[in-house]
Amino acid sequence: MKSLSFLAILYLLALTLPLVIASDPSPLQDFCVSANTSADGVFVNGKFCKDPKLVTADDFFFSNQLEKPRNTDSSPVGSVVTAVNVNNLLGLNTLGISIVRIDYGVNGQNPPHTHPRASEILLVAEGTLLVGFVTSNTENRLFTKTLNVGDVFVFPEGLIHFQANIGKSPAVAFAALSSQNPGVVTIANTVFGSNPPIDPSVLARAFQLDGRIVMDLQNKFKK
Incomplete structure (x- = not known):
């Protein structure tokens, strides 16, 4: 009987565990603006939270003007990524989102990389891009597509993906990611x-x- 009860408990755990780890819990407050100091702060999700009474509209504002083109000439791969995440927009803390602008020179690329903590949805604003991702080792299947202005493509969390400018002029894309701090692992840089x-x-x-x-x-x- 004891062994039967133990097996029943294991079975219930197996049923409920996927529900427990499926996603981050919902915030229990309106916001948790990241603070640069622990003074009068509460540690939440890897960051200290600012006293809500001291929060202002500027904490939810990024003024680096993402509409401005970046110079890709000095990049060895011909692209520049401008990220807006919890490190430079403190109000993103605990919200689970971030955004990047990617500038591609002619023949430039955002080389194969992964985001260990986020899926990505990419919108082409200028130019023509060849994009794709590769599934995990069971198949290593490549999904690839040529994108033009206004086209959107999704890269699943953790999978190796890339973008390459195949047009005759510079290209620009904007991408939203499902993490306040998605991280990036560029394969060649990491391995070599x-x-x-x-x-x-x-x-x-x-x-x-x-x-x-x-x-x-x-x-x-x-x-």
């Missing part, structure tokens, strides 16, 4: 530019490359 470097023999076997090529890549991505 780690500090300290990953043992070249490990990468040579993983990528089926000559060790000298791996070391050359590590030198290119060294910070």
Whole structure:
């Protein structure tokens, strides 16, 4: 009987656990503006919250003018990402959203990367982009599409994705992400530019490359 009760408990846990971890809990307050100091603050979701009595409209305002084009000439991949997240718009704390502007030079790209904490929806404002994402290791299936002005594409959370300018002029896109601080892991920079470097023999076997090529890549991505 005891073993039966134990199995019943395990079964109930199996049913309820997915519901528990499905999403972040809803905020129990109107807002929780991130504070730069712990003085008179409450620690919530990785940030100290400002006293609500001291909150102003400026805490929910970003004035870096996202309509201004960025210079992509100095970027090695030909793109510049301007992010608006909880680090520069403090009112985003606990709200689970953020936004970026991406400028692409001619032949520029936002190279393969992931956002470990967010899905992304991208809107093309100027130019023509080739975009895509790859599913996890069970299939490694590529979903790709050519986007023009006004087109929208979605990248699921955690999956490797990219955008490339295939037009004859600069391109611009805006993307919303389902996290106040989505994070970004650029594959090439992370693998070949780690500090300290990953043992070249490990990468040579993983990528089926000559060790000298791996070391050359590590030198290119060294910070």
